[in-house]
Amino acid sequence: xxxxxxxxxxxxxxxxxxxxxxxxxxxxxxxxxxxxxxxxxxxxxxxxxxxxxxxxxxxxxxxxxxxxxxxxxxxxxxxxxxxxxxxxxxxxxxxxxxxxxxxxxxxxxxxxxxxxxxxxxxxxxxxxxxxxxxxxxxxxxxxxxxxxxxxxxxxxxxxxxxxxxxxxxxxxxxxxxxxxxxxxxxxxxxxxxx
Numbered sequence: 001x002x003x004x005x006x007x008x009x010x011x012x013x014x015x016x017x018x019x020x021x022x023x024x025x026x027x028x029x030x031x032x033x034x035x036x037x038x039x040x041x042x043x044x045x046x047x048x049x050x051x052x053x054x055x056x057x058x059x060x061x062x063x064x065x066x067x068x069x070x071x072x073x074x075x076x077x078x079x080x081x082x083x084x085x086x087x088x089x090x091x092x093x094x095x096x097x098x099x100x101x102x103x104x105x106x107x108x109x110x111x112x113x114x115x116x117x118x119x120x121x122x123x124x125x126x127x128x129x130x131x132x133x134x135x136x137x138x139x140x141x142x143x144x145x146x147x148x149x150x151x152x153x154x155x156x157x158x159x160x161x162x163x164x165x166x167x168x169x170x171x172x173x174x175x176x177x178x179x180x181x182x183x184x185x186x187x188x189x190x191x192x193x194x
Contacts, residue, residue: 038128039121049113056109063098063105070095 036046070091077087142149
């Protein structure tokens with residue numbers, strides 16, 4: 001009986017352990033830890049960065065909620081037999097105001113977080129910014145199986161032999177699409193395109 005108990009406890013210990021899947025982790029550790037290490041952020045800078053982002057996230061959530069509400073009101077107004085152009089126009093204008101407020105808030109957050117950095121940290125951040133500008137080319141090289149990453153995968157936008165172009169970075173905000181942080185434009189289908 002005793003050997004059976006030892007065997008069961010050993011098995012429970014083995015099966016109770018989780019083995020991470022190579023190359024995949026749901027939560028690889030503290031957020032932005034590689035960035036903290038790369039920029040050599042102090043603990044105070046790191047905490048302030050998250051405080052700034054949290055405050056911004058709460059503000060943006062309010063704008064997103066209002067945009068969603070406006071989109072619902074537009075849908076209701078559009079369903080009516082004779083939609084009121086003033087009602088629709090007012091709501092579209094408010095969506096645009098909210099999108100611009102989000103864009104301005106995004107720039108303000110970048111400026112605020114950038115202000116936390118020392119000159120050597122700003123130089124390292126500039127290196128990241130320069131690397132980001134290469135993203136479209138890197139993505140295309142991966143799609144062409146010249147770089148590791150997208151081997152055997154067709155380029156994004158390939159439909160029946162025709163390759164479309166896409167914006168490499170797309171941040172979706174309720175009612176807005178932002179090709180890059182701080183550049184907010186209305187969702188496709190809205191007439192006011194830039």
